[in-house]
Amino acid sequence: MAGAHVGQHRAARRRARSCWLPGRGPHSRPSDTVRAVKRLFVTGLGGYLGAELGRQAPAAGWEVAGIAGSAQLDVRDGAAVLAAVADARPDVVVHTAYRMNDASVNVEGTRAVAAATAAAGARLVHLSSDLVFPGTGTRALTEDDEPRPVTPYGASKLEAERVCPPEALLVRTSLIYGGPEPGPQERFALDAADGVSDMAFFTDELRCPIAVADLAAAVLELAALGSDPAHPPPAGPLHVAGADALTRYEFAQLICARHGRDPAALRGEPGGPDRPKHIVLDSSRARALLRVRLRGAREVLAA
Numbered sequence: 001m002a003g004a005h006v007g008q009h010r011a012a013r014r015r016a017r018s019c020w021l022p023g024r025g026p027h028s029r030p031s032d033t034v035r036a037v038k039r040l041f042v043t044g045l046g047g048y049l050g051a052e053l054g055r056q057a058p059a060a061g062w063e064v065a066g067i068a069g070s071a072q073l074d075v076r077d078g079a080a081v082l083a084a085v086a087d088a089r090p091d092v093v094v095h096t097a098y099r100m101n102d103a104s105v106n107v108e109g110t111r112a113v114a115a116a117t118a119a120a121g122a123r124l125v126h127l128s129s130d131l132v133f134p135g136t137g138t139r140a141l142t143e144d145d146e147p148r149p150v151t152p153y154g155a156s157k158l159e160a161e162r163v164c165p166p167e168a169l170l171v172r173t174s175l176i177y178g179g180p181e182p183g184p185q186e187r188f189a190l191d192a193a194d195g196v197s198d199m200a201f202f203t204d205e206l207r208c209p210i211a212v213a214d215l216a217a218a219v220l221e222l223a224a225l226g227s228d229p230a231h232p233p234p235a236g237p238l239h240v241a242g243a244d245a246l247t248r249y250e251f252a253q254l255i256c257a258r259h260g261r262d263p264a265a266l267r268g269e270p271g272g273p274d275r276p277k278h279i280v281l282d283s284s285r286a287r288a289l290l291r292v293r294l295r296g297a298r299e300v301l302a303a
């Protein structure tokens with residue numbers, strides 16, 4: 001089978017390039033293994049998650065290169081992406097670049113990044129979304145649940161997952177918050193509390209927000225798993241979200257309280273019938289692989 005042949009070939013190459021730090025041999029836990037030289041290539045390096053990856057990666061032993069944003073290079077430009085990735089000679093490519101309202105960036109950009117990653121013989125960690133699910137159920141969603149997006153953005157992220165090769169790791173995550181500067185989730189809540197916007201927050205849409213520091217640490221750990229030839233790296237979908245399921249309204253209230261605003265200033269209302277409702281990711285598979293704790297928003301925002 002062609003896939004198996006490619007996998008064996010890659011494994012052989014990884015073995016040849018691997019070296020182990022003292023006391024961290026191939027029989028230790030996968031997350032305890034580290035390669036001496038690791039090169040990471042990040043798309044969306046100037047974005048919210050990308051910037052946090054850039055901040056944390058050097059301390060985790062990675063050399064980092066990447067594409068900051070579309071002004072530097074459009075991820076849909078296959079030839080340019082191929083050249084940039086080849087030039088960086090990465091071990092792992094983390095693909096975070098996306099646009100909420102542009103399916104071509106999400107799908108064609110991912111196709112170009114996946115092709116460049118394969119050509120460089122690197123491993124792909126692709127960032128995906130909890131919105132690949134419709135949110136019509138009532139229990140937490142595992143990687144075995146069938147994705148069926150109900151928003152154009154969710155559809156584009158599912159299509160992006162499907163243009164990735166089977167050996168790619170597809171990190172499905174939820175609302176990201178908690179960086180050094182307020183991100184979009186925080187801005188929505190703070191602007192509403194400050195009267196800058198008149199946004200209402202859904203009282204019936206459950207998500208599992210994740211602190212950007214936890215997500216970046218998790219992604220870096222997952223990226224490093226590929227360096228241990230004794231343990232094949234995880235592939236396919238992996239849910240990596242925060243421990244607490246909160247409505248958008250509850251989440252916005254926590255953000256306001258954390259930033260010294262009055263949570264009572266926020267307006268809550270039900271989402272429309274077409275909105276996903278119950279998008280609670282079960283991240284137990286990721287938790288079993290990771291050392292970093294995927295904290296809930298109640299804990300993070302109360303700190």
Ligand SMILES: NC(=O)c1ccc[n+]([C@@H]2O[C@H](COP(=O)([O-])OP(=O)(O)OC[C@H]3O[C@@H](n4cnc5c(N)ncnc54)[C@H](OP(=O)(O)O)[C@@H]3O)[C@@H](O)[C@H]2O)c1
Binds near residue numbers: 047050073076096177
């Ligand atoms: N944010 C969330 O709450 C959330 C929730 C679930 C999943 N995710 C997933 O997590 C990932 C990272 O999200 P994020 O919040 O870090 O995103 P972000 O802050 O919006 O950053 C996106 C990055 O992509 C770059 N980009 C956009 N279009 C591009 C193009 N055509 N060519 C090159 N670069 C381009 C942007 O740069 P420029 O703007 O400078 O072009 C920016 O650096 C995404 O894949 C997203 O789907 C996010």
